[in-house]
Amino acid sequence: MISVNPSEARAVRQRARDGSLTGPTAGLATGFVQVNLVVLPEAQANGFLRFCQANPKPCPLIAVSEPGQRTCELLGNDLDIARDVPAYHVYRHGELSGTAGDVSDLWRDDLVTFALGCSFSFEHALMQNGVAVRHIDESRNVPMFKTSIPLQAAGGFSGHMVVSMRPFPAAQAIRAIQITTRFPLAHGAPVHFGDPALIGIRDLMNPDYGDSVSIYSNETPVFWACGVTPQQVLMDAGVPFAITHSPGHMLVTDIPESQVTLL
Incomplete structure (x- = not known):
């Protein structure tokens, strides 16, 4: 087993907190x-919890906070949910009202945080197994698409799933499917591969x-359920207020990936 140093995760959070990390x-x-x-x-948290439980593929629950908490021991030490993400989205009445690097001024005593698994967590395993990840190689944010897959x-x-896409040659696509199946809390196996039109993606x-x-x-596009799905769902529902990560700008936890991997 490869040892990991929690100070690396804390360093990423600190860079987000002080504003020196703003990218994916x-x-x-x-x-x-x-x-x-x-x-x-x-007021909306219990309903959203039921939605996550009904849709574990795009919304794999890792932790839920008590109302008003900005910390979560399960996710890490010295962690501030309102400051440790490189970029946040703020929604009001179903519309994206802005992006911020710090939402502590918007925090309220009734806010409940849901931490949902992310496919970035399995990319390390892909690369360890010789499967290149294109958006990392090209220093880009992962491409994500709305689909016709119903939730x-x-x-x-309610609504439709958002997916992330990674292209691979056939042999690597098979290996990627095998590897990611072991990460159910990071969306697990893909939901589709091949013709994007079959799931409503045009371009x-x-x-x-x-x-x-x-x-x-020579490559096949492979599609995984994506944690941006809730953002689209929140907009469709017209919720009066919500905060999320900006797509691709995640909260890095102290949890080793080995703790969420099936053997």
Whole structure:
């Protein structure tokens, strides 16, 4: 087993906190779990919890805070949910109202934080096994797309899945599927591969979130459920207030990836 040093994860959080890290977190603090964030008033939190339980593929629950808490021992020491993400999205009445590097001035005593698994957590395992990850190689944010894949309605929330895409030659695509199946708390195995039109995606060069990446003629696009799904769902539901991570800008935790991997 490869040893990991928690100070690497804390260093990433500190850079986000002091504003020196503003970009995506893919490839940072390798070996540690990264999480998507959804922060909602307690009035909507129980419904969203039921939605996550009904849709574990795009919304794999790792932790839920008590109302008002900005810390979470399960996720890490010296952790501030309101300051340790490189970029946050703020939603009001179902609309994206702004992006911020610090949301401590917006924090309220009734806010509940949901930490959801992220596919960035399995990318270290892919690279360890010789499977190159294109957006990391090209220093880009992972491309993410809205799809026609329906979600299970629950708790007053519904909609369609958002997916992340990584292209691979056939042999590496098979290996990527094998590896990521071992990470159910990081979205697990892909939900689709091959023709993007079959899941409602028109143009792989124009992602709805993130950046486009190179796709070569011998490669197959592979699609994983994505933690940006809740952001689209929150907008569709018109929630009065919510805070999330900005797509690709995750909270890096102290949890070693080995703790969320199936043997």
